[in-house]
Amino acid sequence: METLSVRCNHCGAPLQVAENTRFVTCQFCQSSLEVKRTDSSVFTEEVAKIAENTGRMAESLEVIRVQNEIEKLDREWGFEQTNHMVQGSNGPTPPGSPIFGLAFTIFFAVGCFGMASFSASFGAPGIFQLVPIGMGVFALVAGVMGMVKGQAREEAQSRYQQRRTELTHQLEALKQK
Numbered sequence: 001m002e003t004l005s006v007r008c009n010h011c012g013a014p015l016q017v018a019e020n021t022r023f024v025t026c027q028f029c030q031s032s033l034e035v036k037r038t039d040s041s042v043f044t045e046e047v048a049k050i051a052e053n054t055g056r057m058a059e060s061l062e063v064i065r066v067q068n069e070i071e072k073l074d075r076e077w078g079f080e081q082t083n084h085m086v087q088g089s090n091g092p093t094p095p096g097s098p099i100f101g102l103a104f105t106i107f108f109a110v111g112c113f114g115m116a117s118f119s120a121s122f123g124a125p126g127i128f129q130l131v132p133i134g135m136g137v138f139a140l141v142a143g144v145m146g147m148v149k150g151q152a153r154e155e156a157q158s159r160y161q162q163r164r165t166e167l168t169h170q171l172e173a174l175k176q177k
Helices: 047-083 098-121 127-176
Strands: 003-007 014-018 023-025 032-037 042-046 086-088 091-093
Touching (some): 003 042, 047 127, 098 127
Antiparallel strands (some): 023 032, 032 042
């Protein structure tokens, strides 16, 4: 069996190790060492330092994972925001106030129903009564649907903000380690 001469990278003592040995303990300083081989050299590295470096890399990877999750969450929320934009004359804008939308819906529906009753009081043909009634019903349905969508959007925004806060706290805790 052939032996190799290497040095302990902790204390520098000479060590004789078998050619296929992977781990050795220094007889002088009692350090646990890994025997590493390259094409041109054989050397030792302390196992404790390897474990320490591995631990630091794992922590760094966890920080990167949380940062990527925050970026993904922000990107998805940005897409969600874009989907809810209203096309205006100056480009896309966020949807208006749900209260304003509800007030406009009620005003429009009352106006439509008022036109229907006004045309009925003058004995106008049925079509002149049905069209405003249909428009009023359509306005009420659209208003209710808008309120439901607005509520769903507010809930989605709340979930986004809560998740982002959780991830931010998790990232801060990881960075403090």
